[in-house]
Amino acid sequence: MKVILANPRGFCAGVYMAIDVVDQILTLIPERPIYVYHEIVHNRHVVSRFEDRGVVFVESVDEVPEGATLVFSAHGVSPQIRQTAQDRRLRAIDATCPLVTKVHAEASRYARDGYQVLLIGHNGHDEVVGTIGEAPHAIQVVESADDIPNLEIHDPDRLVYLTQTTLSRHDAQVIIGSLRAAYPSIKDPPSEDICYATTNRQLAVQRLAPECDLVLVVGSQNSSNSQRLAEIAWAEGTPAFLIDDKSEIKQDWFEGVDTLLVTSGASAPEDLVRGLLDMLITRYGAEVQQEDVSLESMEFGLPASLKILMREHGEDPTGRTIRIGSGHDIDSWVVQREQASVPVRMTISSHAAKSGPQPAPDDDSSDCS
Numbered sequence: 177m178k179v180i181l182a183n184p185r186g187f188c189a190g191v192y193m194a195i196d197v198v199d200q201i202l203t204l205i206p207e208r209p210i211y212v213y214h215e216i217v218h219n220r221h222v223v224s225r226f227e228d229r230g231v232v233f234v235e236s237v238d239e240v241p242e243g244a245t246l247v248f249s250a251h252g253v254s255p256q257i258r259q260t261a262q263d264r265r266l267r268a269i270d271a272t273c274p275l276v277t278k279v280h281a282e283a284s285r286y287a288r289d290g291y292q293v294l295l296i297g298h299n300g301h302d303e304v305v306g307t308i309g310e311a312p313h314a315i316q317v318v319e320s321a322d323d324i325p326n327l328e329i330h331d332p333d334r335l336v337y338l339t340q341t342t343l344s345r346h347d348a349q350v351i352i353g354s355l356r357a358a359y360p361s362i363k364d365p366p367s368e369d370i371c372y373a374t375t376n377r378q379l380a381v382q383r384l385a386p387e388c389d390l391v392l393v394v395g396s397q398n399s400s401n402s403q404r405l406a407e408i409a410w411a412e413g414t415p416a417f418l419i420d421d422k423s424e425i426k427q428d429w430f431e432g433v434d435t436l437l438v439t440s441g442a443s444a445p446e447d448l449v450r451g452l453l454d455m456l457i458t459r460y461g462a463e464v465q466q467e468d469v470s471l472e473s474m475e476f477g478l479p480a481s482l483k484i485l486m487r488e489h490g491e492d493p494t495g496r497t498i499r500i501g502s503g504h505d506i507d508s509w510v511v512q513r514e515q516a517s518v519p520v521r522m523t524i525s526s527h528a529a530k531s532g533p534q535p536a537p538d539d540d541s542s543d544c545s
């Protein structure tokens with residue numbers, strides 16, 4: 177069996193940053209537990225690994241004892257949650273992805289300017305809940321074109337649409353087309369809201385899935401961007417399964433499969449992909465070949481709240497950033513794969529810190545800002 181390994185895949189810069197934030201806090205602060213509001217990223221393994229290290233994930237700020245440390249997850253939170261945390265005198269550290277923060281800022285600004293905001297996304301998803309919280313009176317969620325007749329529109333000339341960052345690009349375009357047909361003067365967001373990582377992982381599956389008999393996406397069921405990757409494979413005519421890890425593999429999936437595509441969602445650790453590959457090589461004699469569909473490089477500044485905490489504990493955050501590139505050296509891993517479990521390395525680099533989301537100078541991902 178031939179295994180095509182999609183690249184880019186796996187961790188995006190926002191997920192690296194969120195995981196790094198919790199990692200740093202665990203290093204800096206001796207007291208346990210550390211609390212995280214919602215799953216830090218939507219991946220079962222990431223969550224359980226942190227639970228093993230003394231992190232407690234909560235669904236309500238009221239569960240956190242007064243004065244404790246609380247991390248806001250990569251998906252962002254509403255201003256009301258921030259206020260509740262402040263009222264309870266919690267030490268809040270914000271691990272929201274800067275690309276989610278961008279959508280929050282857009283929603284809040286348009287609402288302030290008297291626009292109604294149509295937020296294309298999945299009702300109840302943590303990111304959507306947080307964005308709605310910026311202006312609940314002005315935002316309505318559009319999950320599909322079927323929702324459009326039920327929208328309450330006050331002035332069709334004061335409308336803007338925004339999107340969740342992890343949507344299917346194709347599905348979003350269909351909904352946007354229907355919104356434009358219903359409300360021709362609806363405004364576009366100032367820049368693309370679907371993020372660079374979502375876009376690049378989807379394009380890779382779109383390009384490679386038609387050449388394959390089966391697609392395996394490593395990621396959790398509650399990961400929106402991972403779900404979208406499996407859906408895109410099906411839309412390209414190739415069956416796909418979303419799995420948390422190799423233990424969920426079923427033998428009968430591989431009957432008649434000559435070429436298999438493996439990819440992973442933006443919140444799935446690479447060591448789980450390597451574990452799956454190791455099993456495929458051992459059990460099926462798989463030949464692994466990585467396909468680099470696009471190259472990406474992204475750099476985020478550290479969250480301000482983390483920098484303050486670092487300074488308080490004698491760590492100098494000056495010049496430290498979160499930087500991620502397309503560096504999956506699969507060839508040397510295949511050669512040395514007796515070390516099948518490769519720990520995920522965090523990437524606080526010594527590059528000059530920049531404020532907000534910043535592409536690195538050699539950035540190839542033009543659609544992210």
Ligand code: SF4
Pocket residue numbers: 188189190191250273274275276341342371372373374401442
């Ligand atoms: S998927 Fe995109 S928006 Fe979400 S954390 Fe990653 S980079 Fe940020």
